[in-house]
Amino acid sequence: MKIMKKVIVKNSTAGKITSGFPWIYRNEILAVEESAEPGELVRLHARGGAFLGIGYVNPLSQITVRVFCTEDRSIDKEFLMGKISKALQKRHDLREVTTAYRLIHAEADELPGLVVDRYADFLAVQINTAGMERLRPLILSCLVETVQPAGIYEKSEEKFRSKEGLATEEKVLHGRVPESILIEEYGARFIVRLKESQKTGFYLDQRRNRQRVALYVRAGFDVLDLFSNTGGFGIHAAFRGARSVRFVDVSATALRQAEENVLLNQLKAVETARADAFHYIREAYEKGRFFDLIIVDPPSFAQTRRTRESAVRAFRQLISGCLRLLRGGGVLAVFSCSQAVSLEDIKEASLKASGDTGSRLDILDYLLQDIDHPVRPHIPNSLYLKGLLLRKEV
Ligand code: SAH
Secondary structure, three states: OOOOEEEEEOHHHHHHHHOOOOEEEHHHEEEEOOOOOOOOEEEEEEOOOOEEEEEEEOOOOOEEEEEEEOOOOOOOHHHHHHHHHHHHHHOHHHHHOEOEEEEEEHHHHOOOOEEEEEEOOEEEEEEOOHHHHHOHHHHHHHHHHHHOOOEEEEOOOHHHHHHOOOOOOOEEEEEOOOOOEEEEEOOEEEEEOOOOOOOOOOOHHHHHHHHHHHOOOOOOOEEEEEOOOOOHHHHHHHHOOOOEEEEEEOOHHHHHHHHHHHHHOOOOOEEEEEOOHHHHHHHHHHOOOOEEEEEEOOOOOOOOHHHHHHHHHHHHHHHHHHHHHEEEEEEEEEEEOOOOOOHHHHHHHHHHHHHHHOOOEEEEEEEEOOOOOOOOOOOOOOOOOEEEEEEEOO
16 A cells, blocks of 8 residues: 555544544644645544544645545555445436436545536546545546446536646546437436536436426416526426426526427427526516416525525525415425525525515425435535425415
């Protein structure tokens, strides 16, 4: 085994590592043997000398060490292959319902800093830390060997990499990657354009919720899909026999793809509107429009607990606006993808909104991210996507 430098942590941190917590902050470190380079593998020890685990260090980052494992072993091909095959196993059941899923979800799959999405025969990869960057060639060869993709495309996130002192470039890493990839999800088909899409291509975390929400659609329903992106929720609703579906998003690119997806699935009575969702709901109210199902799936309104209050206000405003557009008996699905906003916060915003609009609500269901984005109690923020399914009383 290659000799790794030692990092000594506070006694209070030792227990956290043993129970699986994967992050060590700068102020938890007592000493680093010699000067470790960004991304270098290190051995973690308690003050008394006891071995705690293996991780990688980046002195540039507040999260100074990310832990791989609590065994004393090398981080080699066998280790990575083991993690990939465990991740594949966890997603086994999803293969019956979709050809696209997140294969590796970073810390939640014990591979901090690495995200891999599978889109049919292709992979989109994010290498977001210096530690993972050092393992890049090995990771790529393991992915090629286990998944045998026709192509791999890099979609690493600049906002993470710049904090780690790394440059970012989107590019093909292996094989060939076409302009558009066809995927299937619960019988609906979608085109994913990796090169022009947001994040790693498609909002896979909402898969199960798209299907669940669509189950409430009845013939004759008018559906409003706010923050629609490429049409995920609305397409499933149209499949279930909605009379009309309206997609609203600020991104022209996303709406163009939504239109493509509508054609692909031979759906009718679908319209797109490029607009700010807050604006749109005010205008629709003035025009006297009504809907039976509304989906609200905005981008993260709060990155930290400090901005939580303004996020809750934004939710209250959105939910109030939607309740005014909802027919009695209609259903509203509200989501937050920010770890700083809790389900309680969305409930609180809903309660205020029901007061604002004089409507009474039933909570039909609580929703969370699909299983390819594992929620693990010992991983911070691993539960980030939550939703509330509400019915407006007649
Ligand atoms: N529901 C989608 C994912 C939504 S992601 C799905 O299932 O695939 C959030 C979307 O909100 C993005 O497409 C982004 O372009 C859009 N967006 C961001 N701010 C917006 C705003 N103020 N009004 C409307 N859309 C907005």
